[in-house]
């Protein structure tokens with residue numbers, strides 16, 4: 061039997077909030093995750109679906125002072141090419157290009173990636189590494205949750221049932237560099253075995269890496285920061301020794317699982333090597 065829950069398509073955010081306040085709805089953005097989950101094989105199908113696609117309030121990419129604002133409905137195709145992203149956070153354009161392939165990128169939204177809360181969601185480590193803030197809204201008002209608190213446990217989020225993710229706000233930090241790496245089976249349509257984002261800043265105080273943020277996906281039940289490894293990089297100028305110590309610390313710090321995509325040992329080894337290579341590339345030797 062086909063599963064066809066009723067779909068409501070509000071024309072404004074206020075209309076969406078009113079619907080959500082009255083009855084439980086499953087929000088739907090690009091539906092690239094939702095339609096896979098709607099068959100009922102992976103859990104109970106949604107009773108009612110709230111189609112967000114027409115909500116212009118959830119669109120737009122802009123720079124406001126020292127913040128990059130990204131509407132939850134921004135698709136990865138938009139993020140690949142938006143001048144603001146290419147200028148301010150090119151690593152996000154790069155990450156967007158690795159998600160699915162062109163057809164998926166045309167529909168898949170960053171908000172859907174965030175709320176779907178897969179540990180393999182490719183944009184999530186970048187949001188952790190850049191101290192992103194997630195703005196949620198409901199008829200009760202808006203609130204902001206740090207990306208670092210948004211995924212408390214496997215496939216769980218800090219979102220309440222009547223809340224929508226409205227936008228992502230990323231602080232733009234002078235002198236910051238952000239790098240992204242994804243390891244999958246193919247160059248397209250691959251679920252990550254390891255996904256990594258590394259951010260750091262250089263300042264006048266010396267040649268060292270500062271404000272180091274190392275975040276990973278697909279190596280734990282949620283996207284994570286590798287804080288112990290960050291500490292062995294923080295403050296040091298690039299060198300062979302620091303790169304090697306960071307590699308060994310990360311291999312020790314991660315506790316990935318075995319699953320159908322790869323073994324824990326593979327993930328640990330690959331994550332450590334990817335970090336090693338990244339630090340060496342950036343160190344310039």
Ligand SMILES: Cc1cc2nc3c(=O)[nH]c(=O)nc-3n(C[C@H](O)[C@H](O)[C@H](O)COP(=O)(O)OP(=O)(O)OC[C@H]3O[C@@H](n4cnc5c(N)ncnc54)[C@H](O)[C@@H]3O)c2cc1C
Nearest residue numbers: 087089090091092093094159160169172173175181182225
């Ligand atoms: C063939 C294929 C390849 C894929 N490849 C990748 C890949 O390489 N990397 C990757 O990370 N993912 C991949 N995905 C998964 C998926 O495309 C992404 O997670 C995508 O970002 C989901 O966005 P969406 O807009 O389609 O979300 P939807 O399917 O519409 O929604 C996903 C979840 O988020 C909720 N939701 C969506 N938007 C909001 C909002 N604004 N407020 C509140 N709740 C909301 C929905 O209720 C649902 O629970 C792939 C999927 C397919 C089918």
